[in-house]
Amino acid sequence: MREFLPDRRGSILLETAIALPVLVLILLGLAEFGEAFSIKRRNSQVASTGADLVAQVSSVATSDLQDIASIGGTILAPFPSAPLGLRISSVIQNAQNATVQWSYGFGSLSAAAKGSAYALPTDLINQNQTIIVAQTSYKFAPPFGTYLLGGVTFTSTAYNTPRIGGAVACAGC
Numbered sequence: 001m002r003e004f005l006p007d008r009r010g011s012i013l014l015e016t017a018i019a020l021p022v023l024v025l026i027l028l029g030l031a032e033f034g035e036a037f038s039i040k041r042r043n044s045q046v047a048s049t050g051a052d053l054v055a056q057v058s059s060v061a062t063s064d065l066q067d068i069a070s071i072g073g074t075i076l077a078p079f080p081s082a083p084l085g086l087r088i089s090s091v092i093q094n095a096q097n098a099t100v101q102w103s104y105g106f107g108s109l110s111a112a113a114k115g116s117a118y119a120l121p122t123d124l125i126n127q128n129q130t131i132i133v134a135q136t137s138y139k140f141a142p143p144f145g146t147y148l149l150g151g152v153t154f155t156s157t158a159y160n161t162p163r164i165g166g167a168v169a170c171a172g173c
Contacts, residue, residue, distance in 0.1 A: 032142040039079055040154045043138040046072040047158040050088050051134035055160035059169040062104060069106040072136070085109035085137035090168055091118045092130045101130065102173035109137055111173070124159060130167040134158045 050068050054060055065088055073081030085108030090101040098120045105111035112118065118133070125131050134157070141151040162168045 028144050032144060035079075036140055036142065036152065036154075039076070039138060039140050040156075042076050042079070043084075043136050043154045044156040044158075046075050046084065046086065047134045047136040047156040049075060050086060050136075051132045051158040051160040054088055054090075054134070054168055055132045055162050056164070057168060058162075058164040059171065060173075061170070062172040065104040065170075065173070066106070072106075076138075083108070083139040083141075087111065087133075087135045089118070089133045089135075090130055090170065091120060091133050092167070093120065093125050093127055095127055101167065102170040104170070104173050107137075108139070109135060114173075120159075125161065130162060132160045132162060132168060134160075 049071065053068050053071075054065075057064075068088065069084075069086050072084055072086055076084060084106075086106040087103060087109040089103035089112050091098050092101050098118045100112045100114055100116050100118050102114060103112040120131070120133075136154075136156045138154045139151055140154060
Protein backbone atom coordinates (compact mmCIF):
# COMPACT_ATOMS: atom_id res chain seq x y z
CA MET A 1 0.00 0.00 0.00
CA ARG A 2 2.81 2.43 0.82
CA GLU A 3 4.33 2.05 -2.62
CA PHE A 4 1.16 3.61 -4.17
CA LEU A 5 1.16 6.78 -2.02
CA PRO A 6 3.96 8.62 -3.87
CA ASP A 7 2.44 7.72 -7.27
CA ARG A 8 0.40 10.79 -8.43
CA ARG A 9 -0.60 9.52 -11.87
CA GLY A 10 -4.30 9.89 -12.45
CA SER A 11 -4.85 12.42 -9.64
CA ILE A 12 -5.89 15.15 -12.11
CA LEU A 13 -8.45 12.81 -13.64
CA LEU A 14 -9.85 11.97 -10.22
CA GLU A 15 -10.05 15.65 -9.21
CA THR A 16 -11.78 16.51 -12.47
CA ALA A 17 -14.25 13.66 -12.01
CA ILE A 18 -15.16 15.05 -8.58
CA ALA A 19 -15.24 18.77 -9.48
CA LEU A 20 -16.86 18.67 -12.95
CA PRO A 21 -20.37 17.58 -11.85
CA VAL A 22 -20.39 20.29 -9.17
CA LEU A 23 -19.32 22.94 -11.68
CA VAL A 24 -21.95 21.79 -14.20
CA LEU A 25 -24.68 22.02 -11.51
CA ILE A 26 -23.54 25.53 -10.59
CA LEU A 27 -23.63 26.56 -14.26
CA LEU A 28 -27.13 25.14 -14.77
CA GLY A 29 -28.32 26.77 -11.56
CA LEU A 30 -27.02 30.16 -12.67
CA ALA A 31 -28.70 29.82 -16.06
CA GLU A 32 -32.04 28.94 -14.46
CA PHE A 33 -31.72 31.73 -11.91
CA GLY A 34 -31.11 34.21 -14.74
CA GLU A 35 -34.17 32.94 -16.61
CA ALA A 36 -36.34 33.09 -13.48
CA PHE A 37 -35.15 36.60 -12.67
CA SER A 38 -35.96 37.78 -16.19
CA ILE A 39 -39.45 36.23 -16.10
CA LYS A 40 -40.17 37.74 -12.67
CA ARG A 41 -39.15 41.19 -13.92
CA ARG A 42 -41.26 40.85 -17.08
CA ASN A 43 -44.22 39.59 -15.05
CA SER A 44 -44.06 42.78 -12.96
CA GLN A 45 -43.84 44.82 -16.15
CA VAL A 46 -47.03 43.18 -17.47
CA ALA A 47 -48.91 44.21 -14.30
CA SER A 48 -47.54 47.75 -14.42
CA THR A 49 -48.32 48.17 -18.11
CA GLY A 50 -51.84 46.76 -17.76
CA ALA A 51 -52.74 49.10 -14.91
CA ASP A 52 -51.16 52.08 -16.67
CA LEU A 53 -52.95 51.51 -19.99
CA VAL A 54 -56.36 51.22 -18.32
CA ALA A 55 -55.75 54.25 -16.09
CA GLN A 56 -55.11 56.45 -19.16
CA VAL A 57 -58.68 56.23 -20.51
CA SER A 58 -62.14 57.05 -19.21
CA SER A 59 -63.70 53.76 -20.35
CA VAL A 60 -62.64 50.37 -21.69
CA ALA A 61 -64.36 47.43 -23.34
CA THR A 62 -63.56 43.77 -22.91
CA SER A 63 -61.91 43.80 -26.34
CA ASP A 64 -59.51 46.49 -25.05
CA LEU A 65 -58.70 44.35 -22.03
CA GLN A 66 -58.13 41.32 -24.29
CA ASP A 67 -55.68 43.43 -26.30
CA ILE A 68 -53.88 44.41 -23.09
CA ALA A 69 -53.62 40.71 -22.18
CA SER A 70 -52.08 39.98 -25.58
CA ILE A 71 -49.61 42.84 -24.99
CA GLY A 72 -48.65 40.96 -21.82
CA GLY A 73 -47.66 37.99 -23.96
CA THR A 74 -45.51 40.28 -26.09
CA ILE A 75 -43.78 41.70 -23.02
CA LEU A 76 -42.96 38.17 -21.87
CA ALA A 77 -41.39 37.19 -25.20
CA PRO A 78 -39.28 35.09 -25.78
CA PHE A 79 -40.73 33.19 -22.84
CA PRO A 80 -44.05 31.34 -23.28
CA SER A 81 -47.17 33.34 -22.46
CA ALA A 82 -49.40 30.33 -21.71
CA PRO A 83 -48.59 30.31 -17.95
CA LEU A 84 -49.53 34.01 -17.66
CA GLY A 85 -52.61 35.03 -15.70
CA LEU A 86 -53.83 38.65 -15.66
CA ARG A 87 -56.63 40.30 -13.68
CA ILE A 88 -57.47 43.98 -14.10
CA SER A 89 -60.00 45.49 -11.69
CA SER A 90 -61.41 48.87 -10.79
CA VAL A 91 -61.71 49.21 -7.02
CA ILE A 92 -63.46 51.99 -5.08
CA GLN A 93 -62.74 52.88 -1.47
CA ASN A 94 -65.84 53.66 0.60
CA ALA A 95 -66.17 54.41 4.32
CA GLN A 96 -65.96 50.77 5.49
CA ASN A 97 -63.92 48.94 2.88
CA ALA A 98 -62.83 48.76 -0.74
CA THR A 99 -65.08 47.01 -3.25
CA VAL A 100 -64.67 45.85 -6.83
CA GLN A 101 -66.55 47.95 -9.40
CA TRP A 102 -65.62 45.74 -12.35
CA SER A 103 -63.02 43.12 -13.12
CA TYR A 104 -61.60 41.23 -16.09
CA GLY A 105 -59.67 37.96 -15.89
CA PHE A 106 -57.37 36.31 -18.41
CA GLY A 107 -55.52 33.01 -18.32
CA SER A 108 -55.11 31.47 -14.87
CA LEU A 109 -56.62 34.47 -13.03
CA SER A 110 -60.38 34.84 -13.13
CA ALA A 111 -62.26 38.10 -12.72
CA ALA A 112 -63.07 39.23 -9.20
CA ALA A 113 -66.79 39.30 -8.36
CA LYS A 114 -68.43 42.67 -8.84
CA GLY A 115 -69.19 44.25 -5.46
CA SER A 116 -66.87 41.91 -3.56
CA ALA A 117 -64.56 43.28 -0.89
CA TYR A 118 -60.98 43.95 -1.92
CA ALA A 119 -58.05 44.37 0.46
CA LEU A 120 -56.07 47.45 -0.54
CA PRO A 121 -52.89 48.56 1.22
CA THR A 122 -53.71 51.10 3.93
CA ASP A 123 -53.80 54.76 2.93
CA LEU A 124 -53.39 53.95 -0.76
CA ILE A 125 -56.41 56.05 -1.78
CA ASN A 126 -58.92 58.28 0.00
CA GLN A 127 -62.60 57.60 0.56
CA ASN A 128 -64.72 57.62 -2.65
CA GLN A 129 -61.66 57.36 -4.88
CA THR A 130 -61.08 54.56 -7.36
CA ILE A 131 -57.92 52.79 -8.34
CA ILE A 132 -57.03 50.39 -11.15
CA VAL A 133 -55.46 47.18 -9.87
CA ALA A 134 -53.62 44.81 -12.20
CA GLN A 135 -52.52 41.44 -10.85
CA THR A 136 -50.38 38.93 -12.69
CA SER A 137 -49.41 35.36 -12.05
CA TYR A 138 -46.82 33.33 -13.95
CA LYS A 139 -46.06 29.65 -13.33
CA PHE A 140 -42.36 29.22 -14.08
CA ALA A 141 -41.18 25.66 -14.66
CA PRO A 142 -37.37 25.63 -14.93
CA PRO A 143 -36.03 23.10 -17.45
CA PHE A 144 -33.69 21.36 -14.98
CA GLY A 145 -34.92 22.53 -11.59
CA THR A 146 -38.41 21.15 -12.19
CA TYR A 147 -37.19 17.85 -10.81
CA LEU A 148 -36.08 19.60 -7.61
CA LEU A 149 -38.57 22.44 -7.17
CA GLY A 150 -41.56 21.51 -9.32
CA GLY A 151 -41.88 25.11 -10.49
CA VAL A 152 -42.38 28.52 -8.95
CA THR A 153 -45.31 30.93 -9.29
CA PHE A 154 -44.42 34.60 -9.62
CA THR A 155 -47.12 37.14 -8.74
CA SER A 156 -47.19 40.89 -9.05
CA THR A 157 -49.69 43.68 -8.35
CA ALA A 158 -49.69 47.22 -9.76
CA TYR A 159 -51.89 50.14 -8.73
CA ASN A 160 -52.68 53.22 -10.84
CA THR A 161 -55.20 55.97 -10.24
CA PRO A 162 -57.42 56.94 -13.19
CA ARG A 163 -56.03 59.96 -15.04
CA ILE A 164 -59.25 61.07 -16.75
CA GLY A 165 -62.20 61.57 -14.43
CA GLY A 166 -62.81 59.79 -11.18
CA ALA A 167 -63.27 56.25 -12.44
CA VAL A 168 -62.73 54.07 -15.49
CA ALA A 169 -65.93 52.51 -16.82
CA CYS A 170 -65.94 49.09 -18.44
CA ALA A 171 -68.45 47.97 -21.04
CA GLY A 172 -69.14 44.26 -20.74
CA CYS A 173 -67.16 43.58 -17.59
